[in-house]
Amino acid sequence: MHKTSLFNVIKPYLTICTALILAITLLMDTFFFNVLAFHWLATLWFFLIFTLITMTIQVARTEKDIRSYSNQLLIGKERLTNEIKHRLWAEKTASESKTKSLFIDENIPVMLAYFNADLRCRYHNRIFRRWFGLNPSQIDGRLLTEFSGEEFFADIKNCIEEILAGKTIHNERILRSIKGFPYIFTEQYVPHLDNKGKTIGFYTVHTPRMQEKNHIPLKNKAENSIKTELHKINEALMKGNANPQNKTSKPEITTTASRIVQAIERGEFNLYYQQINSIKPTIASPLHYEILIRMNEEENNLMPPDSFLPFVDQFKMMPQLDRWIVSHIIDWLSVQPRIQSIFCLNVAKDTLNDHTFPSFTQNQLQKMNVAASNLCFEIEALDAETNTSNAIVFSRKISELGCLLSLCSFDHNPSSIELLDKMKVDYLKIDGSLICNILRDEEDLKKVISINQLAHKAGIKTIAELVETDDILAKLQEIGVDYAQGFGIAKTHPFRDL
Missing domain, CATH: 3.20.20.450 (EAL domain)
Structure with missing residues (x-):
């Protein structure tokens, strides 16, 4: 293969040298010597013409290859330019999306945080910080137990194994703010999985809700059937047959059930x-x-x-x-x-x-x-x-x-x-x-x-x-x-x- 490549490189030069030798020989004989027989002259002219045709074909082929390479370079340049534009656009879009995402995270009325598998906080929004009354430096990279009270940590501790096993947990419970006011929270713990399906952390989403009223008026037969449903739920709770995956206390579950019944009947x-x-x-x-x-x-x-x-x-x-x-x-x-x-x-x-x-x-x-x-x-x-x-x-x-x-x-x-x-x-x-x-x-x-x-x-x-x-x-x-x-x-x- 190396010899073939070398021959392809020197072939144009051999053709040119051959053509020059033939042309010089014919000119010298025609104008100075006149010693060559006619059949030799015809042979030399044939080879000269053949060599010139070969050179012409080689030149045309070379020009075609050059045009092809030029077109490929232009296409490559255009693709590179488009890729640069797309990359710049993607970077700009990503930057804008990040800004918007941060704006939304900081302003939605939800406590949002992210913890790694070691329970160290890696992200938190404004509402999360406000709930604990802390600044970012007091939360960043710290263990959950270092800045949260036992009340907040208790629920996560009870279901951390399920979360790290990749299971999403939905709960509801009552938490007290730093001022001592009770709030009902809908809480979700969402695992973060890597490409291999291993849990590397989890998100905590706490949505504050209103305090519910205890009294639920029932006015007709349809409402009475709903009351029966609530009675069955309460009965199951008293017997300990509630869903074991839910760590919520009985009063909080009853509150949620009451709220749902109230919403349906009204x-x-x-x-x-x-x-x-x-x-x-x-x-x-x-x-x-x-x-x-x-x-x-x-x-x-x-x-x-x-x-x-x-x-x-x-x-x-x-x-x-x-x-x-x-x-x-x-x-x-x-x-x-x-x-x-x-x-x-x-x-x-x-x-x-x-x-x-x-x-x-x-x-x-x-x-x-x-x-x-x-x-x-x-x-x-x-x-x-x-x-x-x-x-x-x-x-x-x-x-x-x-x-x-x-x-x-x-x-x-x-x-x-x-x-x-x-x-x-x-x-x-x-x-x-x-x-x-x-x-x-x-x-x-x-x-x-x-x-x-x-x-x-x-x-x-x-x-x-x-x-x-x-x-x-x-x-x-x-x-x-x-x-x-x-x-x-x-x-x-x-x-x-x-």
Whole structure:
């Protein structure tokens, strides 16, 4: 190979030397000697012309290579310039995002902190510092026990093993401020995992809540049924049958249960909606909305679902809440019907076990004279996988009413695919974690394409969750997904504005 490379290097020079020798020989013989025979002259002229043609080809090839290399250099330069621009833009965006994130962290009315696996504080926001009455230097890098009281540390100490094992903990308890005033806190401990799945720290999120009233008036039979639920909870607490994962004291649990009962009986919830848009605008399609819920709090504030739904689920009261939502939507439809609208309502796993829920829905629809096709019940794929028999019965009864059914957070695992053979569904919501990555992860893109094809073969329409950008929307349109939902499509709005 080395000899070949050397020959390629000297070949142009050999060609030039050969051409010069032939040209000089012919000139000398023509003008001075005239001794060469005709056939020798013809041979020399042939070789001279051949050599010149070879030189011309070599020059043309060299020019072509130079142009090719020049184009490659220009392309490389352009790519490098774009990469520099993107890097500068990314650095600027990251800096702005960090500034915004810090601004939000410092101003949200939540105590937020981060501790490593050794329980040393590595981050804390203004509200966290204010609660302890300390400045940053008194908290940074210090052990939790060094700056917090026994009351605050007690709950973390009781569940630290579960947190470091990678489990998210939801609790509620009463804490006293440095001035001695009691506050009810919803607290969450969220583990921070590295790439290998090992817990390297955890976040603590403490959301202050109002003090609850002890007296809950009950006025009718529906309220009495709620009272029965609360009585069952209290009974379980007295017998020690409460969830062992919850370290909250009995009075605090009772307070939370009372607050939830009060909210259900008084209708102290606010419904929101998020529009689900068709990606194929040329095809006529009814408007789709997903219904979301918030709970009223003090001073007209609204509590997000993550702050109260875990407790509703813990107290087995999700069927009660789902009934409230269904009744509210059906009542609204009876007053101002939207014939071409479909309202998607989330169904909890405990509601799947409530065999009276379909008949309750049927009675409400008949009573208010509302078309069943206006309602679409959304079931989480994981809930259906872990409770397949009840999910199948629920889907069959709901479909018999004329209501629609959607299977949510579908992520292409074998268990989810098996559900499609057992349950009749109208929509398949593709898991948002796949949608977010389709532009940068080839495997996730292939999964989305496969899910879409699988659904369409079964006559099921597809909905993409968590669509945040126009580029993702364009890719979904290219794939052929039917609908898209997310903050890149539409924001959430109060249901009363619909």
